[in-house]
Each structure stands twice: as C-alpha cells, then as structure tokens.
Amino acid sequence: MADKHALVTGGSRGIGRAICLRLASDGIDVAVNCVAGVDAAEKTAAACRERGVEAIVVKGDVSDAEQAKNIVADTAKTWGSIDILVNNAGIVRDDIAIRMSEEDFDAVIATNLRGSFLCMREAGRYMLRQRSGRIVNISSIVGLNGNAGQINYAASKAGVIGMTKTLALELGKRGITVNAVAPGFIKTDMTACLPEKVVTKMNSDIPLKRFGDPEDVAAAVAFLVSDDASYITGQVLSVNGGLDM
Numbered sequence: 001m002a003d004k005h006a007l008v009t010g011g012s013r014g015i016g017r018a019i020c021l022r023l024a025s026d027g028i029d030v031a032v033n034c035v036a037g038v039d040a041a042e043k044t045a046a047a048c049r050e051r052g053v054e055a056i057v058v059k060g061d062v063s064d065a066e067q068a069k070n071i072v073a074d075t076a077k078t079w080g081s082i083d084i085l086v087n088n089a090g091i092v093r094d095d096i097a098i099r100m101s102e103e104d105f106d107a108v109i110a111t112n113l114r115g116s117f118l119c120m121r122e123a124g125r126y127m128l129r130q131r132s133g134r135i136v137n138i139s140s141i142v143g144l145n146g147n148a149g150q151i152n153y154a155a156s157k158a159g160v161i162g163m164t165k166t167l168a169l170e171l172g173k174r175g176i177t178v179n180a181v182a183p184g185f186i187k188t189d190m191t192a193c194l195p196e197k198v199v200t201k202m203n204s205d206i207p208l209k210r211f212g213d214p215e216d217v218a219a220a221v222a223f224l225v226s227d228d229a230s231y232i233t234g235q236v237l238s239v240n241g242g243l244d245m
C-alpha cells in the first residue's frame with residue numbers, strides 16, 4: 001500500500017485513532033482530522049509517523065461545507081492525491097424519541113450524515129479525476145437494527161448505508177469502491193458512559209461475550225481499502241461479535 005494517502009475523519013480518538021494507526025502500519029500516509037481535540041490528533045499523527053509514514057493533522061468540522069472542503073483539499077494538496085477516505089467522525093445525543101429535542105436530532109444528523117456526505121462529495125471529485133479511490137463509511141449496528149433512545153443516531157447511520165450504496169453505484173465505473181463498516185459495541189469514549197447494568201447485559205447478549213476493541217474495526221477498514229477487496233463495493237461489513245444473529 002506504499003504511496004497511498006488516506007484521510008480519516010475523527011481520527012484523534014477511539015475507532016478513528018485505531019484506523020489511523022492501522023493504515024499507517026500498512027504503509028499508508030494519513031491525514032488525521034479532528035474538530036476540537038488537536039492535541040490528541042497530534043499524538044495520533046506522531047504515532048503514525050513512528051510507523052514510518054507521513055502524517056498530518058487537518059482540523060475542521062465535517063458538518064460545515066466550507067470546512068469539509070478544506071479538510072479534503074488540504075489532504076489532497078499535501079500529497080497530490082487522496083486515495084482513501086474513511087468517514088469515521090460521529091457523535092451521539094441520546095434520548096427517547098418523544099423527548100428528543102430538534103437540536104439534538106439535527107446535531108447528530110449534521111455530523112454523522114451530512115458530514116459523511118460532504119466529505120464524500122469533495123473526495124469523490126478528486127477520486128473521479130484519479131479514476132481510483134476507496135471510501136469506507138463507519139455506520140453502526142444501530143443503523144441496521146435501530147436502538148431505543150437513538151432515533152437520531154439510527155437515522156444517521158441508516159442514511160450512511162443508503163449513501164454508501166448510492167455512491168458505489170455512481171462511482172463504480174471509475175474504479176472507485178464505496179463500502180460501510182457497521183460496528184457493534186466498541187470500547188471507546190462513546191460507550192464509556194454506558195451504565196454498568198447495560199454493559200453486563202450486552203456482554204451476555206454478544207455471542208463473543210465482549211465489547212469489540214477499536215482495532216477490530218480498524219482491521220475491517222484495512223481490508224476494505226486493501227487490494228484484496230478490489231471487487232467489493234456497496235457492501236456493509238458488520239463487526240459486532242455476532243450481536244445481530
């Protein structure tokens with residue numbers, strides 16, 4: 001994978017950080033995006049460089065059209081191409097539907113859905129000119145199955161799957177693949193606040209009897225951007241310990 005250049009949105013922490021490190025270990029240069037956590041993003045970039053690749057930090061809010069454009073342009077300008085986009089940036093604002101505020105609904109849609117669209121639109125323009133590229137969108141088991149208390153998040157992650165399949169249809173003829181990864185419960189800041197009771201129940205429901213590690217998701221992303229996955233597009237790869245069986 002030498003001479004490949006990737007942009008990972010939300011690469012400062014959690015799953016995004018693990019994806020950055022895994023791509024770096026596979027010899028891919030990485031642009032680490034964050035919206036606020038510049039120090040964490042710099043640490044991720046430094047850890048990528050320790051793996052022998054180039055890495056930069058590109059700060060910006062993916063939900064803002066101008067900033068999304070700059071995030072992608074800065075990446076492409078640094079290396080002259082953008083070969084891989086991983087749309088990983090995401091947030092939650094949980095509540096049951098009848099209590100959820102419009103602000104919380106809109107905030108989650110803006111980052112998770114609109115942010116993924118904006119970055120795909122911008123990166124897609126470069127990839128079309130290059131006639132090559134790989135896009136991986138991080139969806140969720142919640143986008144496939146729904147989850148009480150997450151109507152905004154479920155809508156955003158189901159929407160990501162719809163966008164993945166649509167873009168796979170639009171870009172396939174130019175050799176660009178677009179796939180999604182749907183993680184189950186993964187140990188990150190996002191799940192750290194789950195009540196002990198919920199964690200115990202989930203651990204018992206998950207056939208593999210544990211939450212996933214960020215590296216489990218990163219391995220699926222690494223596969224989808226590798227040459228071994230060149231005939232796979234428009235697919236959703238679940239990484240959930242068997243939770244949805």
Ligand code: NDP
Nearest residue numbers: 010012014015034035036037061062089090140186188190
């Ligand atoms: P974390 O909360 O640990 O990290 C979120 C990342 O997204 C951070 O890097 C954060 O940057 C970045 N981010 C948030 N908003 C924006 C924005 N507007 N623009 C740019 N970057 C932003 O989340 P996880 O690692 O747990 O989740 C990563 C992805 O995986 C998300 O899309 C999530 O929905 C999905 N997922 C997670 C699961 C889990 O169990 N953890 C399960 C299924 C899917 P900063 O540091 O600057 O705040």
